[in-house]
Amino acid sequence: MRVIVADDAALFRVGVARLLADAGIEVVAEVGDAPALLGAVAAHRPDAVLVDIRMPPTHTTEGLDAARALAQRHPGVGVLVLSAHLEPHFALSILDADSGGTGYLLKERVGDVDELTDALRRVVAGGVVVDPAVVAQLVGRRRVCNPLDALSDRERDVLAEMAQGRSNHGIGERLYLSEKTVEAYARSAFTKLGLVAGPDDNRRVLAVLAYLRG
C-alpha cells in the first residue's frame, strides 16, 4: 500500500512514516500543507493519504477542505483525516453517500498501529471510518426519551461498530461473533429504532450516524 502523509509538523511525519514502514506500508511522500498534498497526490497516485485537520495557513480545517477536494479530483484515493477535535460535526462534514474511502480519526490513534493500518485498509477499500470516540459521544448522548434504552447491550455494541463504518464481517471479528449473529443484532436494532437499512454499508453507516445525531 502506498500512502502520502500531510502534516505541518515534520517530527510527526517522520514518526508516522517509520511506524507505517514497520507495518509494511510505503510512504511515498510527506508534505506540509494542502496545496502540496494535492500536487503530490497527482504526481504519485497513492492508495491513501493521511491528512492532519489543522495545517497552514490558518490552522483550522484545511485538512477537511483537502479531503473534499481529493474526493472530487481523485475519487479512488482513500482519505483519512487525523483530528485533535472530538467533533461529530467535523467527521460528518466529509462523509456523504458517494464519498466512499473517507475517514475521520482522532490524531492519537496513530499510537495504535493496528488501528491505524486497519483504518487505512478500510478507506482504501472504499469504506467509511469514524473514530470510536466520536461514535461513543453520539451513542452516549443524554436524551429525554432515549430510544437507545430499548436496545440490548449487544445490539448497542453492534450499532456503535456499525457507526464506525465496519461491515458485518468486520463487526463480527471485533466482537467475536459470527457474521450471521451480527446481522441478526443489526436487524433487530434497526427495527427497534425504526431505521431502514440502506442498500450498501456506507449508506447504512450514514443512516445510523444521522439517526444518532438527530
Add this chain to the structure above:
Amino acid sequence: MSSRRDAVTTWATALAAVLAGAAAAGALVSGGYEVPAELVAPTLVLNLAVGWSFVGVGLAARRRRPGNRTGLLMVLLGFAWLARFLVAVDTTPAFVLGVLLGSVSLSLFVHLLVTFPTGRTAGPAQRVLVAVGYLLSAPLDAVFLALGAQRGRGEGPPPNGLLITPSSGGLSPEPVDIVVQAVVVAVFVSVLVSIWTRWRAAGTAARRALTPGLVGGTVVVATLLVERTAILLLLPPSVGVVFAWSAQVVLVVWPIALLLGLLRSRLDRSGVGRLVVELGDGPAVPARLRSVVARTLHDPTADIAYRVPGTDTYVDAAGHPADVTPRDDRAVTHLERDGERVAVLRHDPVLAGEPDLVAAVAAGAGLAVENERLHAAVREQLEEVRASRTRLVEAADAARRRVERDLHDGAQQRLVAVGLALRLARARLASRPEELDALLVEAGEELTAALDELRELARGIYPALLTDAGLGPALASLAERAPVPVVLEGVPAQRRSEPVEQTCYFVVSEAVTNAAKHASASRVAVSVVPDGGDLRVEVADDGVGGADAEGSGLRGLADRVAALGGHLLVSSPARGGTRVTATLPCG
C-alpha cells in the same frame, strides 16, 4: 396668516390714530371757535401727545400680549381722548357728541387703572367701580346737557371744553354739580384704594409688573382729584388750571410708564442668558439653581421640584416630596426634555402673564436639570462599567487559575507518570524484560488519558467548532456532550459576528452547566432565535430553580452580555425551573 392680519390691523389703527389727530387739529384751528393764539400750540401738542401715546403704546401692548385687554383699553382711550375735539366744531351735533364722548376717556382711564395689568375685571368690587366710571361719563353728560338746556345756559356759543381757562368767576356751583363732583371724587379715591390694596397684596413678581403703571396712574388720579376738588376746596381758579395742565402732562407720560413696564419683561428675558451662563459656571446644585431662577424671575418664592425618574412623584431640592398641583397662589410650569417631564417650576401665578419669560427660564433651568441628570446617569454608568470591568478581570483570572489547576492535577500528573514508567522500563530493559510490556502498556494508557484531558480542557477554553463551523454546530456539539438532556429548539442558520456567537455560546454553555450541576434538571431547552435586530438566547430547565443571579457565574454572563450592549434576564423561582434569557444586539 393671523400674524399678518394682526400686523395689518395694527398699522390700520395707527393710521386711523394719525388721521384722528389731524382731524382734531383741524377741528381746533378751524372749527369755528376763536382760540387764543398762545393756547393753540400747547393744547394741540399735549392732547395729540396723550391720544397718540395711548394708541401707540396700546398697539405695542396688544402685539406683545394678544390675550391681554390692557392694550385694547389703551387704544380706545387714545381715540376717546382725540374724540373730545368734536366739541371744538361749532355745530350743535358736534358739540353734543363732543360732550358725550368728552369724559368717556376718563371712564376708560378708570377701567384701565382698576383692571391693570390684565385689563379684565376681577371680583364684584372692580366691576362696580368700572361700571360707575362709565355711568359718570356719557350718561351723566347727557343728563347735564338736558339740564344745561333747562338752565338756559345753552344760549350763545357753548364754551370750548378743550381749552383750559379759568372758569368765569362768581359762578357758584349748584348742589347737583357738587354731588356729581363728590361722586367723581369718591370714584377716584376708590380707584386709589383699589390700587393700594392690590399693590399690598401682590408678590414681588407681581409688584414688578404693577408698579410703573400704578405709580403713573396714581399721580394722574391724584392730580385729577385736586383739579376736581378745586371747586370744593375753594382754591383759586388759577390753581385748578395748573393742575389741569399737570394732569395732561402726566397723562402723556403715563403710557410711557406702562411701556416701561412692558419692556421690563423683555429686559428680564435678557437675564435668562445670564442665568444660563451662571448655571454653566459651576455644578448645578439644586439650591443654587433655585436661587438663580428666583432671581431671574424676580420671584423669591419660585422653586424647582424634580421628578423621580420613572414615577409621577416629585421631590424638592432637599429630596422631600413636593406637591406640584397648581393652586390659586402658585402656578406650575413643567420643564421638559425630549417630551419627557423632568422637573417643575413652581412660581407666582402672576408670572403666567409673562409666558415667554417663564418659558425662557424654564428652558434655561431645564438645560441645567438635564445636565445634572445626565451627569448623574453617566456617573452611575461609569460606576457600573468600573464594577463590571473589575468583575471581568476577576473572572478572567479565576478562569486562568482553573486551567492551571486542571493542567496541574490532570495532564501534568499523567505525563509525570508516563515519564516514570518509561524510566522504569529502561531500568528493566536488562534486568527484568518480562515486566517491560506491562510498564509500556501502562505508559500508553496514561498518555491516552492525558490526551483526552488535554483535548477536553482545550475545548473547554474555546471550542474550535464555534469559529470553524458556527453557532449551530457548536451548540449541537454542546448538546451532545452535556451531562443532561439538552433539546435544541432553535439555532440560527446564518453566521453572526464572532463576539455575538461567542457570547451566545457561553451563555448557553454556562446555563446548561448550571442546570446540570446545581438545578438537578432532567431537561434543558435551548433556543437561539432572531428577534428584530437582536438575537434572543433562551435556556430553560425544569430544575429546582432558586438560582442566584448575582452569583459569579451568572454575574459574569451578564457582564459579557452587557459588554455587547445586550441584557441578561434570569428568572428562577424556587421549584419553578430556571430560565436565562439574553438579548444580544446584532447591529
